[in-house]
Amino acid sequence: MTDNVILCGVGGQGTVLASKLLAASAMDRGLPVKTAETIGMSQRGGSVFSHVRIGEGAASPLIGRGRADLVIAFEPAEAARQLPFLRDGGTLVVSDRPIVPVSATVGGPAYDLEAIMAYLRKSVKHLVVVDAQRAAADLGSTKCLNVVLLGAAVRAGALNLTPQDIEGAVRRLVPARFLDLNLKALNWG
Amino acid sequence: MHKEFLMGNEAIALGALAAGVQVVAGYPGTPSTEVLETVAKRKPKDVYVEWSVNEKAAMEVAAGAAYAGARSMVTMKQVGLNVASDPLMSLEYVGVKGGMVVLVADDPGPISSQTEQDTRTFAGFSKVPIFDPSSVAEAYAMVRDAFELSERLGSPVFLRPTTRVDHGYEAIDVLEESEWEHRTPEGFVKDSSRWVIFPRLSTANHAKIERRNQELSKELSASRYNFVTPAAKDAGKRGIATHGISYTYVCDSLPEDARPSILRVGTPFPFPEELARDYLDGLDEVLCVEELDPVIERALIQVCGKYHLATRIRGKLTGDVAPSGENTVESVGEALRRFLKPGSDGPSRSAADKAMEAPQLPIRPPVLCAGCPHRASFYAVKAAMRGKKTIYCGDIGCYTLGNARPLDMVDTCLCMGAGISIAQGVYRVEPDTTCFAFVGDSTFFASGITGAVNAYYNQANLTIVVLDNSTTAMTGHQPHPGIGRTMMDEVVQAVSIERVLRAIGLTTVETVDPLDHVRAVDTVRRVAQEPGVKAIIFKSPCVVLERPLGGCAIDAQACVGCKRCIRELGCPAISLADNKAVIDAAQCTGCTLCKQLCPTKAIHTIGDKTAGGR
Ligand code: SF4
Ligand code: SF4
Numbered sequence: 001m002t003d004n005v006i007l008c009g010v011g012g013q014g015t016v017l018a019s020k021l022l023a024a025s026a027m028d029r030g031l032p033v034k035t036a037e038t039i040g041m042s043q044r045g046g047s048v049f050s051h052v053r054i055g056e057g058a059a060s061p062l063i064g065r066g067r068a069d070l071v072i073a074f075e076p077a078e079a080a081r082q083l084p085f086l087r088d089g090g091t092l093v094v095s096d097r098p099i100v101p102v103s104a105t106v107g108g109p110a111y112d113l114e115a116i117m118a119y120l121r122k123s124v125k126h127l128v129v130v131d132a133q134r135a136a137a138d139l140g141s142t143k144c145l146n147v148v149l150l151g152a153a154v155r156a157g158a159l160n161l162t163p164q165d166i167e168g169a170v171r172r173l174v175p176a177r178f179l180d181l182n183l184k185a186l187n188w189g
Numbered sequence: 190m191h192k193e194f195l196m197g198n199e200a201i202a203l204g205a206l207a208a209g210v211q212v213v214a215g216y217p218g219t220p221s222t223e224v225l226e227t228v229a230k231r232k233p234k235d236v237y238v239e240w241s242v243n244e245k246a247a248m249e250v251a252a253g254a255a256y257a258g259a260r261s262m263v264t265m266k267q268v269g270l271n272v273a274s275d276p277l278m279s280l281e282y283v284g285v286k287g288g289m290v291v292l293v294a295d296d297p298g299p300i301s302s303q304t305e306q307d308t309r310t311f312a313g314f315s316k317v318p319i320f321d322p323s324s325v326a327e328a329y330a331m332v333r334d335a336f337e338l339s340e341r342l343g344s345p346v347f348l349r350p351t352t353r354v355d356h357g358y359e360a361i362d363v364l365e366e367s368e369w370e371h372r373t374p375e376g377f378v379k380d381s382s383r384w385v386i387f388p389r390l391s392t393a394n395h396a397k398i399e400r401r402n403q404e405l406s407k408e409l410s411a412s413r414y415n416f417v418t419p420a421a422k423d424a425g426k427r428g429i430a431t432h433g434i435s436y437t438y439v440c441d442s443l444p445e446d447a448r449p450s451i452l453r454v455g456t457p458f459p460f461p462e463e464l465a466r467d468y469l470d471g472l473d474e475v476l477c478v479e480e481l482d483p484v485i486e487r488a489l490i491q492v493c494g495k496y497h498l499a500t501r502i503r504g505k506l507t508g509d510v511a512p513s514g515e516n517t518v519e520s521v522g523e524a525l526r527r528f529l530k531p532g533s534d535g536p537s538r539s540a541a542d543k544a545m546e547a548p549q550l551p552i553r554p555p556v557l558c559a560g561c562p563h564r565a566s567f568y569a570v571k572a573a574m575r576g577k578k579t580i581y582c583g584d585i586g587c588y589t590l591g592n593a594r595p596l597d598m599v600d601t602c603l604c605m606g607a608g609i610s611i612a613q614g615v616y617r618v619e620p621d622t623t624c625f626a627f628v629g630d631s632t633f634f635a636s637g638i639t640g641a642v643n644a645y646y647n648q649a650n651l652t653i654v655v656l657d658n659s660t661t662a663m664t665g666h667q668p669h670p671g672i673g674r675t676m677m678d679e680v681v682q683a684v685s686i687e688r689v690l691r692a693i694g695l696t697t698v699e700t701v702d703p704l705d706h707v708r709a710v711d712t713v714r715r716v717a718q719e720p721g722v723k724a725i726i727f728k729s730p731c732v733v734l735e736r737p738l739g740g741c742a743i744d745a746q747a748c749v750g751c752k753r754c755i756r757e758l759g760c761p762a763i764s765l766a767d768n769k770a771v772i773d774a775a776q777c778t779g780c781t782l783c784k785q786l787c788p789t790k791a792i793h794t795i796g797d798k799t800a801g802g803r
Contacts, residue, residue: 033194037196039220044556060437064517080548102760116548
């Protein structure tokens with residue numbers, strides 16, 4: 001059995017660290033893990049994704065369309081972009097704060113947040129919307145959205161991992177001076 | 190042995206260190222960069238590592254080390270191999286003494302490159318043997334075998350991962366540092382009949398290489414990297430031939446008990462001909478699932494011809510697999526379905542596909558960071574040249590992103606260092622066009638200098654604009670000769686771009702901070718008017734490297750919603766809300782460019798940590 005997770009967002013949002021935390025938590029449980037990262041040009045504010053495959057039986061590090069059990073989206077439009085990868089009955093955890101690309105303000109396709117959120121609500125039964133604004137206000141930082149989202153995903157029961165598993169990885173991988181903030185972020189909400 | 194969770198590129202680096210590599214040189218390029226960076230991070234003291242100025246220099250450094258008997262490795266991306274092909278083509282004829290691995294990372298898609306070239310094809314052309322891994326673990330194992338093969342043959346050997354192997358992570362078994370090989374090279378032994386390439390040597394060695402590769406093909410038929418997995422299920426005399434990451438897509442697409450026999454080729458050159466012949470014998474049809482060139486497909490067709498086999502070979506040449514682009518789990522699954530169960534239905538669509546039409550989504554191409562000094566440089570030239578007939582020749586780096594609206598300041602981009610010479614060519618046809626060539630600092634050293642000399646010597650009339658942000662930003666901030674620090678962590682004398690340009694003969698070379706908009710515009714106007722080849726160096730550090738602590742904010746009362754800042758600059762930190770411009774504090778670096786532009790002075794610097802107080 002493999003658990004297939006896709007993390008997606010905008011270059012610079014911290015998807016790579018989140019996928020590392022997820023992989024580390026799973027490995028602590030003795031599970032095999034494969035991941036694939038977007039590294040390169042897209043990291044400059046483009047669409048980025050990480051694929052994480054946990055458990056036996058995964059040959060490739062990439063997940064096919066309609067085969068992800070969980071999509072963790074750092075941004076609504078990116079959630080919509082990756083939605084075709086979510087399987088029937090899969091879970092979507094999404095931050096509701098949009099990042100409007102420059103292209104949308106200089107004549108490219110517009111960013112219609114309402115239409116996008118409505119689409120997500122209609123298409124996904126197991127949907128968890130994270131209020132990123134409130135999280136940032138409560139935590140006093142926008143920098144730990146990745147851990148907030150991981151926490152929400154675990155609590156939604158979308159992963160065969162416990163909050164303690166993730167906490168162990170956070171303690172090991174997050175620099176000491178950000179540890180308290182990230183532990184709070186993990187349990188936020 | 191212990192387990193480590195490694196990126197493919199990290200695994201390759203550790204594999205090389207375990208094989209006792211002593212000299213590693215390279216030039217950064219996605220998706221290859223982390224190999225050399227990991228060597229630098231994990232190496233014992235006596236291993237030498239350098240970022241060379243370009244791939245040609247790197248190839249030669251590694252070759253010299255191998256002449257002296259050490260194991261060496263050179264790293265680059267596929268387009269870098271074009272730059273390094275001059276030394277490599279000859280090196281194959283001359284040969285090496287210590288094992289030498291040429292690590293070339295291919296980028297199907299392409300995701301971060303100019304071309305989709307396939308180094309497997311280059312291997313056949315250059316006659317250099319090649320390994321093509323399917324996974325992180327296999328890449329780790331192959332490096333070592335590549336070193337051994339190279340040493341035994343006295344020939345460089347390619348290792349050619351693709352993006353998904355380079356940037357895939359897996360927990361693999363790696364050797365302890367105490368288990369790494371340690372070697373004492375013999376040193377360079379003078380022998381001009383061996384190390385000096387002359388036609389006579391080439392004639393003799395070419396014949397030897399052809400013979401060697403034929404024998405090697407036989408040997409590789411028994412290699413563990415070329416194998417056949419027998420059919421789990423009677424697939425009606427059909428088989429699949431595949432390689433690289435596509436092999437894993439094949440495995441994921443077909444449950445183990447439903448797989449036909451599979452030929453997995455890990456050394457596409459020399460091709461394991463005998464293994465392939467035995468595999469094909471008795472099969473009616475084989476589908477080649479390959480990414481980029483139909484290398485295996487052509488080889489199998491050849492095998493069929495040579496041995497009079499009636500097997501039908503299908504793949505790219507028959508239109509069964511897409512001729513270009515990156516393979517995906519879906520594209521491979523689809524090709525397999527059509528091949529194995531013709532006439533059956535495609536996979537059922539996922540919930541999201543079915544639910545409803547997705548709304549129009551914004552497009553999100555990569556952009557220059559908020560506060561990137563390149564934005565200011567481009568904008569200064571644009572402002573200074575408004576209304577004039579101009580051409581803006583660009584180059585390779587973050588600044589290629591200056592092509593996007595609203596800046597729209599990159600008219601051409603071809604390959605590393607080309608901008609200056611392209612501008613020269615345009616000038617010869619259109620002398621009334623004001624020609625600019627934008628080149629980054631790292632690119633200037635890589636191959637901009639030759640263009641500058643050529644333009645100066647040949648009496649061109651153009652302005653070289655060096656965008657000097659003191660790093661190689663796009664590939665993740667590597668040092669270069671202009672910085673004064675090496676990969677061995679030595680502090681060295683920096684090479685001054687200004688002095689290089691002056692030494693060539695340019696008399697006008699002005700250095701200016703692009704974030705000082707008025708001065709920058711003034712400088713561009715003045716310099717562009719001068720005759721001949723002249724240069725402007727826009728100097729300001731990359732904001733990712735030297736994160737400024739300031740920020741700017743917009744006074745909603747004072748903002749009249751003219752959108753000038755948005756329309757002119759396209760800084761990702763500025764957006765529009767309720768018809769007023771707003772700045773996202775999380776992204777803004779306080780570069781003040783928008784502030785200098787705002788007609789109502791609505792933008793101000795906040796906090797006490799301003800970026801220079803402009
Ligand atoms: S000061 Fe203006 S232009 Fe510079 S980063 Fe901030 S918002 Fe962007
Ligand atoms: S990484 Fe540096 S050079 Fe590249 S876009 Fe960002 S600020 Fe500019």
